[in-house]
Amino acid sequence: MGIKENKNNNKKIKVEKKIVEEQEKKIFERILKKFRQYWRILLLLMVGYIAGYMIWAFINGSLSDYLKERKLNGNVRWVATFAAILQGLLFCMDGFVTSLLKSPFSQMNQNINASNLITDKEKDYLTFKNTNSNENCKETLKKFGILTVATELVKVFIKNIGKGNQEYAFENWIVISYLIPLSFVLWDLWKTDKMLKKIKSRLEKDGIFFLGSNGKKNS
Numbered sequence: 001m002g003i004k005e006n007k008n009n010n011k012k013i014k015v016e017k018k019i020v021e022e023q024e025k026k027i028f029e030r031i032l033k034k035f036r037q038y039w040r041i042l043l044l045l046m047v048g049y050i051a052g053y054m055i056w057a058f059i060n061g062s063l064s065d066y067l068k069e070r071k072l073n074g075n076v077r078w079v080a081t082f083a084a085i086l087q088g089l090l091f092c093m094d095g096f097v098t099s100l101l102k103s104p105f106s107q108m109n110q111n112i113n114a115s116n117l118i119t120d121k122e123k124d125y126l127t128f129k130n131t132n133s134n135e136n137c138k139e140t141l142k143k144f145g146i147l148t149v150a151t152e153l154v155k156v157f158i159k160n161i162g163k164g165n166q167e168y169a170f171e172n173w174i175v176i177s178y179l180i181p182l183s184f185v186l187w188d189l190w191k192t193d194k195m196l197k198k199i200k201s202r203l204e205k206d207g208i209f210f211l212g213s214n215g216k217k218n219s
Helices: 004-069 075-116 122-160 171-205
Strands: none
Touching: 004 075, 004 122, 004 171, 075 122, 122 171
16 A cells, blocks of 8 residues: 555656646746747847938938928928927837837746746846846937937928038937947847857756757657
């Protein structure tokens, strides 16, 4: 009776251990999934903002000269109203960008903290890198929208400062400053990816395999 009871207990322990292991694997797989989603959103936002500004920089001089020829500036009510509405819509982008980044960022960090497969040191490192990349991207794009885009709208629609004005010839060069924090975003993403791969490799050496790992399925 005692031997049978011990066997049943051992079997129960193995089943419980298996369930816990499966739960932990799912948590780590969610971390990997949310990180992929997170860096893709970051890169799309960065590329979108840069491409949008390059298009604007290409057309703003001609647009300003066109408006100036027709005396459409800040003294015309509908022009000023249009510029104000356009600026307000661009300011709404701040909330959109924050929401877009917050969802995968928050879920990723929650799963990192919930995982028992990741050490406290690794958790601190990943959380710091994720937070740093998130803040750098979000705050840089926010400043870009408020400081640069708002100024550009005033120059074109209100003041009609066009191609021929030499006073502001190199003012657009200031946007280079935004590339510095964005380069740190890419660096933090690369370091996070490197750490996650290192953790995954360590777990696989311990016999914990994930979907797509060496052609093996979760076991």
